[in-house]
Amino acid sequence: MDFTYTETQDMIRDTLSRFLSDTYDFETRQKFINSDSGRDPAIWTALAQELGMLGAAFDEDHGGLGGGALENAIVMEELGKVIGIEPYLPTVVIAGGALKAVGGAQADALIPEIIAGNAIIAFAYAEPQGRYDLAILRTTAKKDGAGYVLNGHKGVVYAAPWATHLLVTARTGGGQRDREGVSLFLIDANLPGIVRRDYPTVDGSRASEIYFENVAIPGDALLGGEGTGLPLVEQIVDEATVAVCAEATGVMQKLHEGTLEYTQQRKQFGIPIAKFQVLQHRMVDMFMEVEQARSMTIMGVLKLGLPANERMAAVSAAKAKVARGAKFVGQNAIQTHGGIGITQELAIGHYFKRATLIEAQFGSHDYHMDRYERLVLAD
Amino acid sequence: MDMEFSPEDLAFQQEVRDFIAENYPAELREKQDEGEEMSKEDFLVWHKILHKKGWIAPAWPVEYGGTGWTPTQRFIWSEETARADCIRLMPFGLAMVGPVIYTFGTPEQKVHFLPRILSGEDWWCQGYSEPGSGSDLASLRTTAVRDGDDYIVNGQKTWTTLAQHADWGFFLVRTDKDAKQQEGISFLLIDMKSPGITVRPIITLGGEHEVNEVWLEDVRVPVANRVYEENKGWTCAKFLLAHERTGIAGVAASKRGIEKVKAIARTEVDGDKPLLANAFFKRKVAELEVDLAALEFTELRSLGGPNAGRGPGPESSLLKIKGSEIQQRLTELSLEAVGHYGAPYFRGFGEGDNEHPIGPDYAHRAAPTYFNMRKTTIYGGSNEIQRNIIAKMVLGL
Numbered sequence: 001m002d003f004t005y006t007e008t009q010d011m012i013r014d015t016l017s018r019f020l021s022d023t024y025d026f027e028t029r030q031k032f033i034n035s036d037s038g039r040d041p042a043i044w045t046a047l048a049q050e051l052g053m054l055g056a057a058f059d060e061d062h063g064g065l066g067g068g069a070l071e072n073a074i075v076m077e078e079l080g081k082v083i084g085i086e087p088y089l090p091t092v093v094i095a096g097g098a099l100k101a102v103g104g105a106q107a108d109a110l111i112p113e114i115i116a117g118n119a120i121i122a123f124a125y126a127e128p129q130g131r132y133d134l135a136i137l138r139t140t141a142k143k144d145g146a147g148y149v150l151n152g153h154k155g156v157v158y159a160a161p162w163a164t165h166l167l168v169t170a171r172t173g174g175g176q177r178d179r180e181g182v183s184l185f186l187i188d189a190n191l192p193g194i195v196r197r198d199y200p201t202v203d204g205s206r207a208s209e210i211y212f213e214n215v216a217i218p219g220d221a222l223l224g225g226e227g228t229g230l231p232l233v234e235q236i237v238d239e240a241t242v243a244v245c246a247e248a249t250g251v252m253q254k255l256h257e258g259t260l261e262y263t264q265q266r267k268q269f270g271i272p273i274a275k276f277q278v279l280q281h282r283m284v285d286m287f288m289e290v291e292q293a294r295s296m297t298i299m300g301v302l303k304l305g306l307p308a309n310e311r312m313a314a315v316s317a318a319k320a321k322v323a324r325g326a327k328f329v330g331q332n333a334i335q336t337h338g339g340i341g342i343t344q345e346l347a348i349g350h351y352f353k354r355a356t357l358i359e360a361q362f363g364s365h366d367y368h369m370d371r372y373e374r375l376v377l378a379d
Numbered sequence: 380m381d382m383e384f385s386p387e388d389l390a391f392q393q394e395v396r397d398f399i400a401e402n403y404p405a406e407l408r409e410k411q412d413e414g415e416e417m418s419k420e421d422f423l424v425w426h427k428i429l430h431k432k433g434w435i436a437p438a439w440p441v442e443y444g445g446t447g448w449t450p451t452q453r454f455i456w457s458e459e460t461a462r463a464d465c466i467r468l469m470p471f472g473l474a475m476v477g478p479v480i481y482t483f484g485t486p487e488q489k490v491h492f493l494p495r496i497l498s499g500e501d502w503w504c505q506g507y508s509e510p511g512s513g514s515d516l517a518s519l520r521t522t523a524v525r526d527g528d529d530y531i532v533n534g535q536k537t538w539t540t541l542a543q544h545a546d547w548g549f550f551l552v553r554t555d556k557d558a559k560q561q562e563g564i565s566f567l568l569i570d571m572k573s574p575g576i577t578v579r580p581i582i583t584l585g586g587e588h589e590v591n592e593v594w595l596e597d598v599r600v601p602v603a604n605r606v607y608e609e610n611k612g613w614t615c616a617k618f619l620l621a622h623e624r625t626g627i628a629g630v631a632a633s634k635r636g637i638e639k640v641k642a643i644a645r646t647e648v649d650g651d652k653p654l655l656a657n658a659f660f661k662r663k664v665a666e667l668e669v670d671l672a673a674l675e676f677t678e679l680r681s682l683g684g685p686n687a688g689r690g691p692g693p694e695s696s697l698l699k700i701k702g703s704e705i706q707q708r709l710t711e712l713s714l715e716a717v718g719h720y721g722a723p724y725f726r727g728f729g730e731g732d733n734e735h736p737i738g739p740d741y742a743h744r745a746a747p748t749y750f751n752m753r754k755t756t757i758y759g760g761s762n763e764i765q766r767n768i769i770a771k772m773v774l775g776l
Binding site: 001002003004005070260263264274275277280281283284285287288291292294295296298299301302314317320321369372373376377 | 383450451454662664666668672673676680682763766767770775
């Protein structure tokens, strides 16, 4: 049993933290998220090529640093601290995770492109009617010669406007809710028949509604087995869920620190409001939620390799706890700031917005408590 | 970072399991299962078995009788003893005054007291709180006035746990009335059989005689029984409070507690289904498990992280707050689970009384335990005091 970070892991954290504090201050971020494209592509390129950060979680055979889920968590936590909108989650954690899981020629071809910063991959899995259930799919992929024809509508696909590739879940068989018949495809984002409606999200990123209209895709776009893709999808979504728990930890830490700082400057009744015990205790409660979010993230990371049921129970426990904590810390950060907290002017409100969307990302508190109970608390 | 046990750790785990299976007294187990109150002898029987084995004080340095176990082995030990529902060892000697003596005591104090703590020969109690000094411990007013080689101690202590069994007590007393509050306090070891000591029971909500008032009237205490310097007792007190807070997380015991609650909720029937199938009850159990996992990994991070071995810091207040809240929620769920049979008042078996108490065994102590465990957020520095400590020491407010 060992709960320490390796030197390499410390180095990844320090390097990234320094880079982001130089390049990702709040005003700069506001500028590029409000630009036409909604991002500064030079940051992604620098993460890849100057820092080698996009390879932290990939094998050395593919040009990476040999890490895994813990390295992903470190990167995501640091991105959380600057409310980074870089597409690390869909590209490295999710698509990278799927490619690592299936291996072979597809991984050999695309992982080096991810590490180099050339490939941005969006994860098109959610559908308007599906909520958080990964098997409820109307999007279909029908066999057509050596390839498939894709039809359907994917909702709120983060980073899709920037993507070179899409990772898509679709039915190759089975009924709308069956576990069987789910397949995973990795396709070029600009194939004929892909129609996108792009929009900004409330947490500062960009996303798209994506419509597939008889999109012809090649047979080698299939990742894993045809019709047996659900366990793989569940696995990579669990990995992604732990990664957003890590991001949430970074976001929550900054919400807490920002609140500590503000209450020591802000004076009312002639003294800094941090002197009021009612606020001190609330900030202690926030601190405890941050620490527990960090603990649950580590638990999630360490249990990702367990058999599916144990893995899912641990990930659900982590996400349920982090979702509650993110709400508590976010809402109390705003309350403690008072009026200025509900304006666009301070960073704190923007952290709150990201914290709020993380709550439901890959499943809300209720969804994960339900899943946890199904797995662990059979009567 | 990993949470795997090494082959050596797994072998150790097996050794611990085998030892408990072969040596835990069956009569004690039976009493626990019936929900009877424990006598002094009940508490000591397991203590003495562990002492004989050399496993009584895993946290102590080896030179004073510790086991020399790694943090992982100590973790395994606490997990396994909780899993087997072994009776709790009294902390006053082993976890409280023992560490103070081996850290601050004189060679003579170490030689005399430590072996007797290990063997269970001396039962210790804690003389800290006073009627006017609860959370504001440093305002204590019990005085010790120097008279030759003795102190003359006068005052009143309260909430003294199991003082009715105690051979010795460690007391905080005021030795300088003019100094700033925390600077005039000394740490004394007092023989509870000394003339002038009176112990009076306080009966708590569950009907237990667990705590007492202790009156000290012109009690003579040799100066040789003062630990550390005169007027520096607060240093020992702070050290001890931090020690007290780590154990208080009680993760392993709460895990066992959740298993008990689940077992009750699978047995109790709600309509035509087990209570555990009730969505509302089930959600409360699940939330508790999730919160316990968060506490467990917070404790593991502090035990097995970069600060391992540096002793508990102010962040141990977090473990105390969350650990005590969870212990209370467990007792709340047990009482809720037993339904009607929370009501009958079971006082233990009387002399020659063979009649089985009313209701299922698991219900006998549900209400008394719920009442009793309200103490956990009050003692050891109330949870509000713990928040003050975090605000000051961790957040710098």
